[in-house]
Amino acid sequence: MKDLFFLSNICEVKYDVPSFSTFGSGGDLSCVVYPKTAEELAKAVNALNKDGIKYITLGACSNTLISDDGVDDVVISTQKLKGKEMSGDSLYLLAGEKTNRVCRFACESFLSGIEGLCSIPGSIGGGLVMNCGAFGRELGDVIEYADIFIDGKIERVYAKDLGFAYRHSKVKDLGIAVGVSLRLVGGDKYSIAKDMKGYVIARGKSQPKGKSLGSVFKKAGDTSAGYYIDRAGLKGYQIGGAQISDLHANFILNAGGATSTDFLRLADYARQEVDKQYGIKLKYEVDFVPDCLLGKQ
Ligand SMILES: Cc1cc2nc3c(=O)[nH]c(=O)nc-3n(C[C@H](O)[C@H](O)[C@H](O)COP(=O)(O)OP(=O)(O)OC[C@H]3O[C@@H](n4cnc5c(N)ncnc54)[C@H](O)[C@@H]3O)c2cc1C
Numbered sequence: 001m002k003d004l005f006f007l008s009n010i011c012e013v014k015y016d017v018p019s020f021s022t023f024g025s026g027g028d029l030s031c032v033v034y035p036k037t038a039e040e041l042a043k044a045v046n047a048l049n050k051d052g053i054k055y056i057t058l059g060a061c062s063n064t065l066i067s068d069d070g071v072d073d074v075v076i077s078t079q080k081l082k083g084k085e086m087s088g089d090s091l092y093l094l095a096g097e098k099t100n101r102v103c104r105f106a107c108e109s110f111l112s113g114i115e116g117l118c119s120i121p122g123s124i125g126g127g128l129v130m131n132c133g134a135f136g137r138e139l140g141d142v143i144e145y146a147d148i149f150i151d152g153k154i155e156r157v158y159a160k161d162l163g164f165a166y167r168h169s170k171v172k173d174l175g176i177a178v179g180v181s182l183r184l185v186g187g188d189k190y191s192i193a194k195d196m197k198g199y200v201i202a203r204g205k206s207q208p209k210g211k212s213l214g215s216v217f218k219k220a221g222d223t224s225a226g227y228y229i230d231r232a233g234l235k236g237y238q239i240g241g242a243q244i245s246d247l248h249a250n251f252i253l254n255a256g257g258a259t260s261t262d263f264l265r266l267a268d269y270a271r272q273e274v275d276k277q278y279g280i281k282l283k284y285e286v287d288f289v290p291d292c293l294l295g296k297q
Contacts, residue, residue: 004074006047007033011040012080019070020079022062022121023213023252025260027070034080038094038178041081042149045176048074049152056289057176059123060098063130064287065213068260071289076176078125083179086111090144091182095125099132099139102182107196112187113142115195119203121214125177128162130285131169135199140164144183150175167218167285208245211254216267217282225282226250228274239266264288 007013012034019026033055035041048055055074058064078096085092086109093102103118116135120127124139131140143159148171150157155175163170171177207214217225229235229249237244238255240262245251249270252263271282 004031004053007031007044007074010043010047011035017075019066020061021064021066022060022211023258023263024211024254025068025258025263026061026066027068027260029066029071029075030073032075032077034077036080036082038081038147038149038154041076041078041176041178042152042154045076045149046152057125057172059096059126059129060121062120062122062214063126063285064289065260065263066289078123081125081178089184089186091184092179093124093182094179095123095128095177097124098122099124099127103196106182106184107189107192110186110189110192111184112192113137113184114139114182115192116199118196119200124180128177128180129169129171130167131164133167135202138164138166140169142182142184144181146171146177146181147179148175148177154178206248208247208251208253212245213242213252213254213263213267213286214250215285216250216252217271218285220280220282224250225274228278228280228282229270232270232273232277234270234273237266237269239269242266244270 014032017029017032033044035044053074055076057076059078081094081096083094084097084105091106099120099122100118102124103114106114116137120132127139128146131138145156145158147154148157226249234244235246235249241256241258242262243253243255245253252266274280274282
């Protein structure tokens with residue numbers, strides 16, 4: 001790793017950081033940069049670009065499987081890029097705000113529209129990239145615009161140009177999301193809170209507790225990937241420390257010391273079985289770092 005002392009004049013930098021994935025796997029990250037503001041992020045990325053240093057972006061790392069060998073590229077973490085501002089029925093959020101906390105904040109602010117997203121364990125920036133969703137609602141439904149660091153400067157891109165589709169947007173192709181504006185609707189705090197509680201209870205009944213890689217595959221047409229994995233007889237199937245949940249077959253549990261290789265081998269086995277038994281080619285919803293990890297299992 002090159003000497004990156006110049007970054008510490010811009011924002012907080014840490015070296016040899018253990019993977020912070022929510023499901024507990026992945027090797028160390030050589031260098032992590034933690035901008036606290038959009039300006040710090042822009043300065044840090046411009047400095048990296050100037051020196052031709054490669055980097056990746058991570059939010060809460062709830063949807064990114066990191067190689068057990070770790071990451072040598074610099075990681076731009078949005079974990080400390082936090083801030084919320086309300087203006088009428090709009091809510092502006094910096095990319096590192098956690099989606100579940102945003103939902104609770106919206107409720108406290110009498111704003112409705114994202115109740116169903118309240119148990120998604122990622123950042124709002126990661127949610128924007130993935131167009132995360134639950135209970136028939138997607139984040140893209142309420143996005144007004146995103147501020148994205150593109151080619152050296154921050155640009156405002158409106159929802160119609162963000163290419164939202166099922167668990168997809170073109171945000172990552174454009175650059176790094178630094179902030180996002182949600183257009184919500186005014187509502188009654190108590191009924192918003194009641195709906196959110198209902199969604200939390202529903203998730204609690206249908207999804208496993210503890211560390212897991214959730215929503216591993218995208219739906220195949222209108223049918224959930226979990227349906228096919230379940231029908232293939234794979235609930236409870238285990239490779240190393242990774243185990244397909246008995247409760248929800250599209251979730252892979254960290255049953256104890258699971259490595260990213262365990263997760264990947266098990267996911268790929270499920271994918272092959274579903275293809276063999278039903279001729280359905282499941283597509284990953286989860287991202288991989290590095291991309292080539294996918295070919296290595
Ligand atoms: C237990 C569990 C339950 C889940 N349930 C759901 C669910 O119900 N619905 C659902 O849709 N998803 C679900 N997920 C998946 C995941 O939580 C969401 O996709 C989440 O929105 C990802 O956010 P993140 O911050 O963790 O993203 P990360 O994993 O950190 O990143 C995801 C991708 O976005 C990129 N990225 C992150 N931040 C930025 C940024 N600011 N600018 C540009 N690129 C960026 C990363 O490079 C990566 O490619 C679940 C995951 C788990 C582990």
